[in-house]
Amino acid sequence: MDAAIDRNMNKYHRKAMTVEAARELLQSRVRPVEPTEVELAEAIGRRLAAPIRTVEPIPHFRRSGMDGYAIRTADIAHASAALPIELEIIEHIPCGKEPLYSITEGKAARIMTGGMVPDGADAVIMQEMTEAVEHNGRSIVRIQKKIAPGLNITPIGEEAGEGTLVIEAGEKLGAGHTAILAALGYNRVPVYRKPKVAVLSTGTELLRLTDPLQMGKIRNSNAYMLMAQIIAAGAQPLLVGQIPDDYPKAERMLYDLLASDADLIVTSGGVSVGDYDSMADFFLRWEGTTLFNKIAMRPGSPTTAGAWKDKLLFGLSGNPSACFVGFELFVRPVIQQLQGAVVDTAKTVTCLLAADYEKVNAYTRYVRGQWYSSGGNHYAKPVGRDKSSTILSLKDANCLIVIPPTKTGIVSGEIVQIIPLDGALIV
Amino acid sequence: MDAAIDRNMNKYHRKAMTVEAARELLQSRVRPVEPTEVELAEAIGRRLAAPIRTVEPIPHFRRSGMDGYAIRTADIAHASAALPIELEIIEHIPCGKEPLYSITEGKAARIMTGGMVPDGADAVIMQEMTEAVEHNGRSIVRIQKKIAPGLNITPIGEEAGEGTLVIEAGEKLGAGHTAILAALGYNRVPVYRKPKVAVLSTGTELLRLTDPLQMGKIRNSNAYMLMAQIIAAGAQPLLVGQIPDDYPKAERMLYDLLASDADLIVTSGGVSVGDYDSMADFFLRWEGTTLFNKIAMRPGSPTTAGAWKDKLLFGLSGNPSACFVGFELFVRPVIQQLQGAVVDTAKTVTCLLAADYEKVNAYTRYVRGQWYSSGGNHYAKPVGRDKSSTILSLKDANCLIVIPPTKTGIVSGEIVQIIPLDGALIV
Numbered sequence: 001m002d003a004a005i006d007r008n009m010n011k012y013h014r015k016a017m018t019v020e021a022a023r024e025l026l027q028s029r030v031r032p033v034e035p036t037e038v039e040l041a042e043a044i045g046r047r048l049a050a051p052i053r054t055v056e057p058i059p060h061f062r063r064s065g066m067d068g069y070a071i072r073t074a075d076i077a078h079a080s081a082a083l084p085i086e087l088e089i090i091e092h093i094p095c096g097k098e099p100l101y102s103i104t105e106g107k108a109a110r111i112m113t114g115g116m117v118p119d120g121a122d123a124v125i126m127q128e129m130t131e132a133v134e135h136n137g138r139s140i141v142r143i144q145k146k147i148a149p150g151l152n153i154t155p156i157g158e159e160a161g162e163g164t165l166v167i168e169a170g171e172k173l174g175a176g177h178t179a180i181l182a183a184l185g186y187n188r189v190p191v192y193r194k195p196k197v198a199v200l201s202t203g204t205e206l207l208r209l210t211d212p213l214q215m216g217k218i219r220n221s222n223a224y225m226l227m228a229q230i231i232a233a234g235a236q237p238l239l240v241g242q243i244p245d246d247y248p249k250a251e252r253m254l255y256d257l258l259a260s261d262a263d264l265i266v267t268s269g270g271v272s273v274g275d276y277d278s279m280a281d282f283f284l285r286w287e288g289t290t291l292f293n294k295i296a297m298r299p300g301s302p303t304t305a306g307a308w309k310d311k312l313l314f315g316l317s318g319n320p321s322a323c324f325v326g327f328e329l330f331v332r333p334v335i336q337q338l339q340g341a342v343v344d345t346a347k348t349v350t351c352l353l354a355a356d357y358e359k360v361n362a363y364t365r366y367v368r369g370q371w372y373s374s375g376g377n378h379y380a381k382p383v384g385r386d387k388s389s390t391i392l393s394l395k396d397a398n399c400l401i402v403i404p405p406t407k408t409g410i411v412s413g414e415i416v417q418i419i420p421l422d423g424a425l426i427v
Numbered sequence: 428m429d430a431a432i433d434r435n436m437n438k439y440h441r442k443a444m445t446v447e448a449a450r451e452l453l454q455s456r457v458r459p460v461e462p463t464e465v466e467l468a469e470a471i472g473r474r475l476a477a478p479i480r481t482v483e484p485i486p487h488f489r490r491s492g493m494d495g496y497a498i499r500t501a502d503i504a505h506a507s508a509a510l511p512i513e514l515e516i517i518e519h520i521p522c523g524k525e526p527l528y529s530i531t532e533g534k535a536a537r538i539m540t541g542g543m544v545p546d547g548a549d550a551v552i553m554q555e556m557t558e559a560v561e562h563n564g565r566s567i568v569r570i571q572k573k574i575a576p577g578l579n580i581t582p583i584g585e586e587a588g589e590g591t592l593v594i595e596a597g598e599k600l601g602a603g604h605t606a607i608l609a610a611l612g613y614n615r616v617p618v619y620r621k622p623k624v625a626v627l628s629t630g631t632e633l634l635r636l637t638d639p640l641q642m643g644k645i646r647n648s649n650a651y652m653l654m655a656q657i658i659a660a661g662a663q664p665l666l667v668g669q670i671p672d673d674y675p676k677a678e679r680m681l682y683d684l685l686a687s688d689a690d691l692i693v694t695s696g697g698v699s700v701g702d703y704d705s706m707a708d709f710f711l712r713w714e715g716t717t718l719f720n721k722i723a724m725r726p727g728s729p730t731t732a733g734a735w736k737d738k739l740l741f742g743l744s745g746n747p748s749a750c751f752v753g754f755e756l757f758v759r760p761v762i763q764q765l766q767g768a769v770v771d772t773a774k775t776v777t778c779l780l781a782a783d784y785e786k787v788n789a790y791t792r793y794v795r796g797q798w799y800s801s802g803g804n805h806y807a808k809p810v811g812r813d814k815s816s817t818i819l820s821l822k823d824a825n826c827l828i829v830i831p832p833t834k835t836g837i838v839s840g841e842i843v844q845i846i847p848l849d850g851a852l853i854v
Binding site for chain 2 (some may be wrong): 048060067094096159174216220222237349375376390395420
């Protein structure tokens, strides 16, 4: 338990932590889940649990880069249009075939792109620069121009030597990684298993999806939003449901989950200072360590997190936008780290603000925004109403714009940091 | 069948089509697959098959934006520190509870953030601006300052009125969309089914994943790379395997697939003018319409596509980078359109080229690149060796840099278009 952290932070007199400090504190707490091994096709999109090295050099044979003829450049050193050189074609080498013969003086082999260059040859001359003729029953290639040694031949190991590190552990397997793993013969791949993330909601105002609306009540949208965010982060969401109003029951449910095989627990709602904030009460009384219960940001300042043994419990705000932002800033990196990712929380993307932002605040604001490019510059502008209870504008945002604390607002054209959201700018 | 299109294009004398014309031609041919209906949790990441409108206004009741007291602003119009106004607290209104009473002169109700504002009240004063006291057994709130009418109350329908279009058909369901669908009570969601995309490879040089390397042969990496790209585009890959060397068998296999329930067929390899290019031969002789067999681009100029009845068949190049680029430019938009997406192929992202690009070409080049931001500008620089047979650098690319035809190369600092790849810039 960290001596520096108040074990049970006061519900009313909270000390705000910066976003950066909170992210670092979380990062220091997370260990990856166990590795497992899956078929290559299933590994797509997962994170690698071990570094991948080449076993053989790539390529492992001299490879032709053209359809043409494997030749000795010395043989055609004096070729010209007036005095073309004729070489005897001794073999056809398609892709996949090991050549039968070496190329000796006056000989050539027809070869396809990707084919194995025979010994003796030191270049491949492209088909379009040659003329094939039959001559007394012999196949001949006629060449009018010399070429440089090595031309159109990829040497052994040009891409990578034997034992080269080609993919680091923790990397997410995209199309390029998948191609490499296939080329290296990985039919089974070491990846981290998908972390299980339990999702709960608090609030007597929440109706189930199938319930008709009632006065004063709303349907539970945060739990489904969090599911989508958890899936996008590469984990498996477990929709647990509602935290009971009854405190002893709520407490039992949370301890049961903390002791379950869920790797992470995320709740929404009940973290502020209202009379009915069950999560705030739980974090006040529980046997775990509350890491923070106030963040110097808007929306989502009452965002809370704690550790119970090795497990993290997040209490996100119940306001949809605050819940969304709290997830993106704090929960997403934890889920990535649980899968072995090396998360650089200092990595940023810069844009020019495309509209004046007039709202002032003592805290950093994370504003839903649209990010676009024009003339080599990248711009970001706020979308929708900047109210934390607004859910409609969430779907229009492809980034969060980071508005630092300011007493005067920020004018159009100033540089701002943004946090791109999933799928941002993908055409 | 389009009269404008040569039915069987010549294998050797191909006419190059621009990337833009080829994309438009494909776009005009694609119709979405059938819609289906799935549980909301399963709909995440899929594309909507029908527009979504609100049934009730959002919010459907006057909602408090603060923890505090619902009051009549008229009652506190003359409140001051010297002469605070006292109001009787007649009710506690947590979230989810319909108020029992209206607020009349001299009365107030304690209310939580998200709670339903009672009739008669025209503002909510935040808790921190008040003092609650007990007075002769009555609960009293003491207020020292007037506030404006409407403060901290979200009016009915502020986010959206009844019957407002909130999500268009064809949109991909991210976290924000999922939240909206949950709030509107969609436990089942109309989405397009996942298109089935058959993947085949040609080439006698290809080993299976589990085969040991042999001289002249390589393992089949394109098929797995394409699977990853197909999954990222939202479709379901079907790994069919190898197209037989024997032409009649290859032809039968392709016709069987064209008649199968696969929505799209993608092959890699065998499209150039080599002696063993089975796909080029198939496109020459088949009963479908070849839409193009040469694209004015590098890599991947022999990229070929054709239509057989309503089904598209792609012959991508066998070189890994050319195969990758061919998929991103031509197959990805088709897969998106099969799921109802409105694809804007003219949408671009601009960057500044971060390094001189000296290679000249008569055709547009799509160069694997890394895209990053610095000081409000966005830069892109080529990664790895720009050879189409290179697979290692594919994993390091987060964009394709579009290098237009040029006789002099392009210097650092010039504006270029890029095509972001999946996950680009996502921290």
